[in-house]
Amino acid sequence: xxxxxxxxxxxxxxxxxxxxxxxxxxxxxxxxxxxxxxxxxxxxxxxxxxxxxxxxxxxxxxxxxxxxxxxxxxxxxxxxxxxxxxxxxxxxxxxxxxxxxxxxxxxxxxxxxxxxxxxxxxxxxxxxxxxxxxxxxxxxxxxxxxxxxxxxxxxxxxxxxxxxxxxxxxxxxxxxxxxxxxxxxxxxxxxxxxxxxxxxxxxxxxxxxxxxxxxxxxxxxxxxxxxxxxxxxxxxxxxxxxxxxxxxxxxxxxxxxxxxxxxxxxxxxxxxxxxxxxxxxxxxxxxxxxxxxxxxxxxxxxxxxxxxxxxxxxxxxxxxxxxxxxxxxxxxxxxxxxxxxxxxxxxxxxxxxxxxxxxxxxxxxxxxxxxxxxxxxxxxxxxxxxxxxxxxxxxxxxxxxxxxxxxxxxxxxxxxxxxxxxxxxxxxxxxxxxxxxxxxxxxxxxxxxxxxxxxxxxxxxxxxxxxxxxxxxxxxxxxxxxxxxxxxxxxxxxxxxxxxxxxxxxxxxxxxxxxxxxxxxxxxxxxxxxxxxxxxxxxxxxxxxxxxxxxxxxxxxxxxxxxxxxxxxxxxxxxxxxxxxxxxxxxxxxxxxxxxxxxxxxxxxxxxxxxxxxxxxxxxxxxxxxxxxxxxxxxxxxxxxxxxxxxxxxxxxxxxxxxxxxxxxxxxxxxxxxxxxxxxxxxxxxxxxxxxxxxxxxxxxxxxxxx
Numbered sequence: 001x002x003x004x005x006x007x008x009x010x011x012x013x014x015x016x017x018x019x020x021x022x023x024x025x026x027x028x029x030x031x032x033x034x035x036x037x038x039x040x041x042x043x044x045x046x047x048x049x050x051x052x053x054x055x056x057x058x059x060x061x062x063x064x065x066x067x068x069x070x071x072x073x074x075x076x077x078x079x080x081x082x083x084x085x086x087x088x089x090x091x092x093x094x095x096x097x098x099x100x101x102x103x104x105x106x107x108x109x110x111x112x113x114x115x116x117x118x119x120x121x122x123x124x125x126x127x128x129x130x131x132x133x134x135x136x137x138x139x140x141x142x143x144x145x146x147x148x149x150x151x152x153x154x155x156x157x158x159x160x161x162x163x164x165x166x167x168x169x170x171x172x173x174x175x176x177x178x179x180x181x182x183x184x185x186x187x188x189x190x191x192x193x194x195x196x197x198x199x200x201x202x203x204x205x206x207x208x209x210x211x212x213x214x215x216x217x218x219x220x221x222x223x224x225x226x227x228x229x230x231x232x233x234x235x236x237x238x239x240x241x242x243x244x245x246x247x248x249x250x251x252x253x254x255x256x257x258x259x260x261x262x263x264x265x266x267x268x269x270x271x272x273x274x275x276x277x278x279x280x281x282x283x284x285x286x287x288x289x290x291x292x293x294x295x296x297x298x299x300x301x302x303x304x305x306x307x308x309x310x311x312x313x314x315x316x317x318x319x320x321x322x323x324x325x326x327x328x329x330x331x332x333x334x335x336x337x338x339x340x341x342x343x344x345x346x347x348x349x350x351x352x353x354x355x356x357x358x359x360x361x362x363x364x365x366x367x368x369x370x371x372x373x374x375x376x377x378x379x380x381x382x383x384x385x386x387x388x389x390x391x392x393x394x395x396x397x398x399x400x401x402x403x404x405x406x407x408x409x410x411x412x413x414x415x416x417x418x419x420x421x422x423x424x425x426x427x428x429x430x431x432x433x434x435x436x437x438x439x440x441x442x443x444x445x446x447x448x449x450x451x452x453x454x455x456x457x458x459x460x461x462x463x464x465x466x467x468x469x470x471x472x473x474x475x476x477x478x479x480x481x482x483x484x485x486x487x488x489x490x491x492x493x494x495x496x497x498x499x500x501x502x503x504x505x506x507x508x509x510x511x512x513x514x515x516x517x518x519x520x521x522x523x524x525x526x527x528x529x530x531x532x533x534x535x536x537x538x539x540x541x542x543x544x545x546x547x548x549x550x551x552x553x554x555x556x557x558x559x560x561x562x563x564x565x566x567x568x569x570x571x572x573x574x575x576x577x578x579x580x581x582x583x584x585x586x587x588x589x590x591x592x593x594x595x596x597x598x599x600x601x602x603x604x605x606x607x608x609x610x611x612x613x614x615x616x617x618x619x620x621x622x623x624x625x626x627x628x629x630x631x632x633x634x635x636x637x638x639x640x641x642x643x644x645x646x647x648x649x650x651x652x653x654x655x656x657x658x659x660x661x662x663x664x665x666x667x668x669x670x671x672x673x674x675x676x677x678x679x680x681x682x683x684x685x686x687x688x689x690x691x692x693x694x695x696x697x698x699x700x701x702x703x704x705x706x707x
Contacts, residue, residue: 046071046073046146047062047522047526047529047568048061048062048063048481048520048521048522048529048531049061049062049063049481049522050062050071052069052071052148053125053148053168053170054069054070054071054148054149054150054168055067055069055150056157056370056428056430056440056442057157057355057357057370057372057428058357058368058370058428058429058430058440059357060430060440062520062531063475063477063481063483063520063522064430064438064440064475064483065440065473065475065485066440066473066474066475066485066486066487066516066518067150067151067152067154067473067485067487067489067516067518068093068150068151068152068516068518068531068533068535068564069148069149069150069151070092070093070148070149070151070566071146071147071148071149072088072089072091072092072146072147072148072149073145073146074141074144074145074146074172076088076578077141077144077147078141079620079630079658080618080630080632080656080658081632081656081657081658081672081673081674081700082141083141084105084139084140084141085106085138085139085140085141085144085147085167085169086099086105086106086108086139087141088141088144088147089108089147089149089167090108090616090634091580091616091618091632091634092149092566092580092616093151093564093565093566093580093581093582093614093616094110094111094151094165094562094564094580094582094584094614095108095109095110095119095149095151095165095167095614096108096109096110096609096611096614096636096639097109097683097684098114098115098609098639098684099683099684100261100262100684100686100692101257101259101260101261101286101320101322101324101686102133102134102320102324102686103115103116103133103134103135104134104135104136104139104288104318105136105139105257106121106134106135106136106139107119107609107684108164108165108167109164109609109610109611110151110164110165111151111152111163111164111165111535111537111560111562111584111586112164112537112558112560112562112584112586112607112610113163113164113493113537113539113560113607114164114607114608114609114610115133116130116133116134116135116161116497117130117133117161117493117494117495117496117497117498118161118162118163118164118493119162119164119165119166119167120154120158120161120162120165120166120167121135121166121167121169122158122166122167122168122169123137123138123168123169123171123251123292124168124169124170124171124294124296124310125168125170125310125353126294126310126312126351126353127158127159127351127376128314128349129347129349129376129378129380129420129497129498129499130161130497130499131316131318131345131347131380131382131497131499131500132343132345132380132382132497132499132500133496133497133500134318134345136253136255136288136290136316136318137251137253137288137290137292137316138169138171138231138251138253138290139229139253139255140214140216140229140231140253142184142196142198142212142214142231143171143172143212143214143231143233143251144169144170144171144172145170145171145172145173146170147167147168147169147170148167148168148170149165149166149167149168150165150166150168151164151165151533151564152164152165152489152514152516152535152537153469153471153489153490153491153512153513153514153537154166154489154491155444155446155467155469155490155491155492156426156442156443156444156469156470156471156489156490156491157426157428157442157444159374159422159424159444159446159467159492160446160448160465160467160491160492160493160494160498160509161492161493161494161497161498162491162493163491163492163493163510163512163537163539171212171233171235171249171251172198172200172210172212172233172235173210173235173237173247174200174208174209174210174235174236174237174247175200175201175208175210176201176202176208177201177202178201178202179199179200179201179202180199180200180201180706180707181197181198181199181706181707182196182197182198182199182704182705182706183196183197183704183705183706183707184196184197184702184703184704184705185702185703186700186701186702186703187700187701188672188698188699188700188701189221189698189699189700190218190219190220190221190698191217191218191219192216192217192218192219192698192700193216193217193218194214194215194216194700194702195213195214195215195216196212196213196214196215197211197212197213197214198210198211198212198213199211199212206238206239206240207236207237207238207239208236208237208239209234209235209236209237210233210234210235210237211233211234211235212231212232212233212234213230213231213232213233214229214230214231214232215228215229215230215231216228216229217229218258220258220260221276221695221696221698222258222260222275222276222277222278223276223277223278224259224278224280224282224403225258225259225260225278226256226258227255227256227257227258228255228256229253229254229255229256229257230252230253230254230255231251231252231253232250232251232252232253233249233250233251233252234249234250234251235247235248235249235250236248236249243299243300243301244297244298244299244300245297245298245299246295246296246297247294247295247296247297247298248294248295248296249293249294249296250291250292250293250294251290251291251292251293252290252291252292253288253289253290253291254287254288254289255287255288255289256286256287256288257286257288259278259280259284259285259286259322260278260280260692261279261280261322261323261324261325261326261686261690261692262326262685262686262687262690262691262692262693263275263277263690263691263692263693264279264326264327264328264335264398264689264690265328265689265690265691266328266398267328267330268647270680270682270691271398272680273399274398274399275680275693275696277398277399277401278401278403279323279326279335279337279396279401280322280323280324280403281322281323281337281340281403281404281405281406282403282404282405283321283405283406284321284322284323284406285319285320285321285322285342286319286320286321286322287317287318287319288316288317288318289315289316289317289318290314290315290316290317291314291315291316292312292313292314292315293312293313293314294310294311294312294313295310295311295312296308296309296310296311297309297310303359304358304359304360305356305357305358305359306356306357307354307355307356307357308354308355308357309352309353309354309355310352310353311351311352312349312350312351312352312353313348313349313350314347314348314349314350314351315347315348315349316345316346316347316348317344317345317346317347318343318344318345318347319343319344319345320341320342320343320344321341321342321343321406322340322341322406323337323338323339323340323341323394323404323406324339324340324341324686325337325338325339325686325687325689325690326338326396326689326690327689327690328398328689329395332395333398334395334396334397334398335395335396335397335398335401336393336394336395336396337393337394337395337396337401337404338390338393338394339388339390340385340388340390340406340407340408341384341385341388341408342384342385342406342408342412343382343383343384343385344382344383344384344412345380345381345382346379346380346381346382346383347378347379347380347381347499348378348379349376349377349378349379350376350377351374351375351376351377352374352375353372353373353374354372354373354374355370355371355372356370356371356372357369357370358370358371362429362431365431365432365433366431366432367429367430367431367432368429368430369427369428369429369430370426370427370428370429371425371426371427372425372426372427373423373424373425373426374422374423374424374426375421375422375423375424376420376421376422377419377420377421377422378418378419378420378421378422378499379417379418379419380416380417380418380419380420380499380500381414381416381417381418382414382415382416382417382500383412383413383414383415384412384413384415385408385410385411385412385413386410386415386456387410388408388410389408389409389410390407390408390409391407391408391409413455413456414455414456415454415455415456416452416453416454416455416500417452417453417455418450418451418452418453418499418500419450419451420448420449420450420451420498420499421448421449422446422447422448422449422498423446423447424444424445424446424447425444425445426442426443426444426445427442427443427444428440428441428442429441429442436476436477436478437474437475437476437477438474438475438477439472439473439474440471440472440473440474440475440487441470441471441472441473442470442471442472443468443469443470443471444468444469444470445466445467445468446466446467446468446469446492447464447466448464448465448466448467448498449462449463449464449465450462450463450464450465450498450499450501450503452501452502452503461502461503461504462503463501463503463506465498465501465508465509467492467509469489469490469491469492470489470490471487471488471489471490472487472488472489473485473486473487473488473489474486474487481521481522481523481526482519482520482521482522483519483520483521484517484518484519485516485517485518485519485520486515486516486517486518487514487515487516488513488514488515488516489513489514489516490511490512490513490514491511491512491513491514492509492510492511492512493509493510493512493539494509494510495507495508495509495510495543495554505552507543507552507554508541508554509541510539510540510541510542510554511539511540511541512537512538512539512540513537513538514535514536514537514538515535515536516533516534516535516536517533517534517535518531518532518533518534519531519532519533520532524569527569527570527571528567528568528569528570529567529568530565530566530567530568531564531565531566532563532564532565533563533564533565534562534563535560535561535562535564536559536560536561537559537560537561538557538558538559539557539558539559539560540554540556540557541554541555541556542554542555542556542557542558542588542590542591543556544556544590544591544592545592545593545594545599552594555590556588556589556590556591556592557588557589557590557591558586558587558588558589558591558607559586559587559589560584560585560586561584561585561586562582562583562584562585562586563582563583564580564581564582564583565580565581565582566579566580567579567580573621574621574622574623574628575619575620575621576619576620576621577617577618577619578616578617578618578619579615579616579617579618580615580616581613581614581615581616582613582614582615583612583613584610584611584612584613584614585612586606586607586610587604587605587606587607588602588603588604588605588606588607588643589603590603591603591605591643593643593644595644600644602643602644602645605640605643605644605645606640606645607640607643608639608640608641608642608643609639609640609641609684609685610639610640611636611637611638611639611651612637612638613635613637613651614635614636614637615633615634615635616632616633616634616635617632617633618630618631618632618633619631619632625662626661626662626663627659627660627661627662628659628660629657629658629659629660630657630658631655631656631657631658631676632655632656632657633653633654633655634653634654634655634656635651635652635653636651636652637651638650638651639651639685641685641687641688642688646688647688649682649684649685649691650681650682652679652681652682652683652694653679654674654675654679654681654694655675655676655677656672656673656674656675656676657672657673657676658670658671658672658673659671666705666706666707667703667704667705667706668702668703668704669701669702669703669704670701670702670703670704671699671700671701671702672699672700672701672702673697673698673699674695674697674698674699674700675694675695675696675697675698676697677697678696678697679694680693680694680696681693681694682694
């Protein structure tokens, strides 16, 4: 039976209203759109010439930006079977998913650098600080207007923690005009259900709104992995004058994701028969609650000067209670279950981002400059049952694991409270040196201060960390549709994330430098475009074990070299092709790792969770104005499970497909099939002894009604 009685009520309403809609227009000819209805407004075409925020705050197009950027629209996200923001992002070049329940299921890898401390997530341009390497928002693509990605070091734009890439999730915004509504009902494999609403338009001449709501639930393809989620986004925009507007918005996410910590290996090998077994305890817990409130002001002061401000407050509550590690014991022929962890996060962040944009002349040359400041104050509190004394490990039958209950010899108690303040000043400039040549530069200065209280022993430590980054790039427009670029940029990451940095260890921010060359072109009268980027990144100050002091110092180094290419084509007869591929060589140049009291030299090894090759392909075809179909391939190469490079997670290729039918002007039926060929594969590894598997073949049917 359905968990949501609302689904039955709304389905009944649709059944009554659709025939009535047909009866209202007897004999009328139907004009059916050629594309899927995925938003209330006409879908905006985005190409290399479209201005975006991905690579700078200067509102440059991709052709004008000296960096590798991508933009994914709501239409593309909805049309490619993406259930999460991470699903969508990893269809762009060189980005792979490495998420686990411990990081909120949001971990990404880009250009040889992994996790929340090197691949940054923004929401509407403002940064979400990761607590203990964990982010739990946003994950629902229903509320997303578009996702913008800049690959490579971007600390000059957004501060420390952006060496691999920055992902900016932009929510759906209020718009002017008639009120439009979009309702989605969905049902699929393992009792997966969806109830989605998207509504927006003008309430008066100067007041407009946008409301999105998405409620989902399912039983899960692994035993005992029921899940449910609620995502809400509400925004109200007031145009005080033609030049001044205010937007008040609030987003909320409540999630109880599938509590699956992976499938254990037997003698180092995956057994297919264990793929749907759950080795977690019966009273497991995984809950995330996130809220984000923002007040945004946009003011066009005059023809040459504008200002923008965003004031925001973020709150996150997280709770885990699980047995997280499962290892094979060959002597007994059993799985040993351990690591009974209970953890609670209480995180609050308040911040403000102010910027001014000037159109001006510089030495007689056309120029545009953005200057601004950003402030954040984050309070992060952790309760846990550290030191995680399990008393004993539970022996389990691999094929019939007994659920059992959570037990630990260590009680849940307050562990740590950190208070982090950040302040930054930044500036960007674009100057048109000649008719074809432009110079794009940026500089940023950050001040971070961390106060950390150890609540178990009453000690306190604090630390200030300063950072400065810059970028310079040249863009040469060979023609209006073809540009060459080169750039040099710097970046900084924390050793781990900033909020849980231990001040007493005296570790500095790591430093990275990148050189990148690229080519971007629109062709065939705008029906096609392609990009190519080559880069070299050197990251220094990795922790290296000191055999004399028996501690760590920051003297190590990692390098990444790679190529990324993308192609978009709109062919005849309603065929469309989207393809991208990335080649990467990442290695440690200098890295001494201490494990179990022994020091190991990892120089020459590839970092954990970094594939050498990735690729994506999506092919779609329209059949007249009523039917369209799509099929896509996602390929990820093998990855090592540790810096020792002693075990690998195999690569995988997964095919997805969908079919849509516009049965009425305002009604669309859809069918999505994920993992079409039912491949068993590992999406990521929780440890060298257990893998998190991707879902088997599944279907999801939808009804979209716009009114």
